Amino acid sequence: MVRFSPLEWPVFRQLRSGDVTGRGPAVTSAKTRATAPRTTTADRVVQSVCPYCAVGCGQNVFVRDEKVVQIEGDKDSPVSRGRLCPKGSASEQLVNASGRATEMLYRAPRSTQWQKLDLDTAMDMIAERFVEARRKHWQDTDEAGRRLNRTMGIVSLGGATIDNEENYLLKKLFTAAGAIQIENQARI
Structure with missing residues (x-):
């Protein structure tokens, strides 16, 4: 002492x-x-975009030993010029929260139990179901013989937690798949 x-x-x-x-x-x-500040001990800084709303504020993500240690506003961002709202400022907690789900849970039809799946298996299941729904509900023409080329088996409801670019890509994906029921939380 x-x-x-x-x-x-x-x-x-x-x-x-x-x-x-x-x-x-x-x-x-x-x-x-x-x-010393956590930002000076970081191994690297990765530029990112805030995940919370469609504004697209720039963030600098400070990483040490492949773990996020701090997230701050990116001064070089023309959108936010280094500023973040309270939710954006707390996004490090989103990444490092102890209660964050890190594995996929799946409950089979009519089952009462959840089972854990690895990410690749879960992605394959989603892709298979997407393609099957598109194939099963595809409409070439309507009753009058007019060309439709659409599916009524796929619906997209986007959220405001993804940025404009991601919403744009989702719209393109679902439109290319033939879906016409595409909506976003920002319009509702």
Whole structure:
């Protein structure tokens, strides 16, 4: 245990250092001086976009040992110029939350139990069902013989937690698949 000297009290440090107002280095403790921001200890910085709304604010994601340690506004972003809303500022908690689901859960029809699936299996199941729904509900023409080329078996309801570019790509994907029932939360 380090013995504390009264000469290290802030008022004595103020007088010794000439920091008479007590607003400079005289009032900082050794622990405070030894503390470094998480952003300076990061291995790399990755530019990203805030996931919460369709504004598309730029973010700098600070990564150390392949783990996100801090997320801040990107000053170079023409959209947000380094500013983030309260939700965007807290997006590091979205990534590192202890309650975050990290594996896929699947409940088979008429089952009462959930089973864990790896991501590849879950993606394959979704793709197979997507293609099957498209094939099963495809309409070439209507009753009058007019060309339709659409499917009524696929519906898309987008959310505001994805940015404009992702919404654009989803619209293109579903339109290319022949779906016509495409909606977004931002319009509702």
